[in-house]
Amino acid sequence: MTDPTMTSWYDHHMVILSVLIAVGASYAALDLSARIAAAQGTLRLLWLVGGATAMGQGIWSMHYIGMLAFHLPVMVRYNLPLVALSLIAAIVSSAIALYVVSREQLRKTEALAGAVVMGAGIGAMHYVGMAAMRLSAACHYNPWIVSLSVIIAIVVSLVALALTFHLRHEAKNISWLKVASAVVMGVAIAAMHYTGMAAVTYTAPADSLVKDDPRSISISSLGAAGIGAVALILLTITILTSLVDRRFSAQALELESSERRYRVLFKSAPIGVFRANMDGHILEINETGSKILGYGPANQPHGATQPLEADVLARSGLATPEYELRLGEEIRGLKTSMPCRPFEIEHVHKDGSHSEALVALAVMDAPKECVGFAVDLTEHKRAEAELAESKAKLEAVLEAATQIAIIATDTKGNITVFNTGAECMLGYCAEEIIGKNAATLHVASELETCGEELGRQLGYLVEGFDVLIEAASHGAYEEREWTYIRKDGTKLAVSLGVTALQDWQGNMAGFLEVAKDITERKRVEEELKSALQMKSDFVSFATHQLRTPLAGIKWLLELAVQDEGIPEEPRSLVQDAREAADRLIRLVNDLLDASRLEGGKLTLDPKYTNLGELTRSVLNDVNHQIETQGHKLSIHGAEEIPLVQVDPQLFRQVILNLISNAVKYTPPGGTITIEMSQDNGSVLWSIRDNGIGIPKMAQARLFEKFFRADNVYKVETEGTGLGLYLVRLVVERSGGKVWCESDEGQGTIFKFQLPLRVRDET
């Protein structure tokens, strides 16, 4: 042999077939990764094993066909165990590759490790396959090219893993990107293979004898074609299976999410949703529906998704027969899947409560059953009924109020309500006045005057209807007297209360005017006023007329007493007559004072007054009487008492009356104590005696005009019953109060209290 290197050549058809198989295997790998990733548990393992087998077998086939495409001038046989080992290497490396790319995440290190293992596997498969060759030639491996082929295998694996991982979610069954990737990967695998092939040179052996290997077989061209066909068929089946699975899986996924959507809608719908069979028995109902239709959630023994059998419902006493009948009747009445006109049903719960619901139904064809929707109307109906009831009540009230005019207006004053009382009072009927402005019922000049006054106070113009509602529009209630004009033009005095009306959101909605006819009250007031005036005038006149002759009697008797020529007996008589005249004059004076205080004619003339000094001055006047009676009198606090603003003349009278009473109604040798003190912004003046006291019964009426307690007649009969009345009038008109504390037979305390006004230093 001159040239040891054997001539070799490639069968181009076989080469093309091998490349096709490589592309097919790559495509299968891309497709399978997605299926494996989508599958769970055992299914995932099955997909992994099946996929790895198909893919590994594809790569292996490509390899063998590539080898079979290589023709040597010698007979080539193959060692079967090594062929099998190479197939296993291909399958294992495919499995590793598929496992790596089907994981949720692909880290760089994982990708690299996967690529190394896969590349090494492919390389191993390749060189084990070559080692399986049995031929009468020596083969020499170029280590550089071998290394290159392994590196190519690893790089191809890395690219393949990355591509596969990124393309695994490609939803379409056939995408051009996937196909392109598969072509790149297939060509790359083929390139690795043919690089590997190029690493070997075969030379004729020295002994030129092939050891006979009993486990080796020869593969014919037909065999190679067979391997290729099987590989392609297997890959095609794999890809088709994947395709079908993908479709089913997508459908299942769609179905599942649709079911989930339906569940969410069903469970969380704010209206009741149920399914019922064509007899009206409810098969399934959501929680809202259970509440609305009275199947309480606690009474759903099988849970919401479990159909509630009619007998279960009946046993639980929740569905009344009438209700089921009604539902069945409505369902049977349904002809098409068009929703029926919603209808209302009502039913009574077991606990006796009553509820109402609005139900709409639609029939579904397969299965033949019915879908229903229910809205709770119980609250709505109750509110509706309440509204109607309160409206009726209000109308009845408005109707029944015939003595009071009730007029409601909008915010502009246009009348919206005009009740029977208003009709009676003003002579309009509601129809003709509603819509007109409430200001037209008033005397214009009165509104104008009041508006001007308000304008001065508020600093802005107020006129027309606004005058009436000025206070009410600021949230206040105002009642004042106005004059209404009746339809016939006559006038009517009313007391009118105005309040603002608010709508349910709290916005100003209008005004309510409530008017009382005060004609009668005004007339009575006028009469009373004139009667009081007449009485007061009469008393003033009468007292004047009485005082003049009394003064005459008094003076003439005084002159008579002075006449020295009169004997002792007649002089004494004249003296008594004079005293009687004096008493009569005092009575007339008291009457006159009372009358004037009552009529308000006697105006107080308050001055800063020292009650201590005033008391001492009065005591000075009555000292004679006190000494005659042998009373012991003490006075406390007179020096510390602050000045009070009272009418000194009238208070002199008050103190005199109180001291005189104590002196008069205390048996000789009594003890009288006057005390003055200051407390909490007021001044307290009191007089205590240990006299006859005042009966409990009499105490309440003590300060009434002309009242005299029963027990005073034992002491003297000359009192007028006006003294304490005058005391009360004066004290009360000075802003104070007077009272007494007494036990009959024990003594009496009279007290009056006066507010201590802040003294004006100017």
Place this chain on the structure above:
Amino acid sequence: MKPNGKRILLAEDDRFLRRACENCLSKRGYTVVLATDGQEALESIRAQPPDLILLDLLMPKVTGIEVLRALKADEATRTIPVLILTNSSRESDVKEILELGADGYQIKANLSLVELGSRVEQLLGV
């Protein structure tokens, strides 16, 4: 001649009061000139001005207030002291009287003749 010779005009329409008053003052030595209504009083005063005028308020023809006003409006009579003797205690009257320049004001029923005597003495400066 009476001891002090002072002339007092007494204008009073009630005859009992007039008598009692005249009696009392005469005993004290005054010359008492009587008038029964306001007009008479004014005429008397203008004819011969007295040293003191005791004036009732409610009198026929011309009231005491009008007399007082006329007296105070006249240079010749405005300095004569005037003591109002009345039984009316209307506040408006009291106020007006004092504003017009009366020298005093007494409720007759509440006044004794002894007190009247002292008041007259005081006003005449005797």
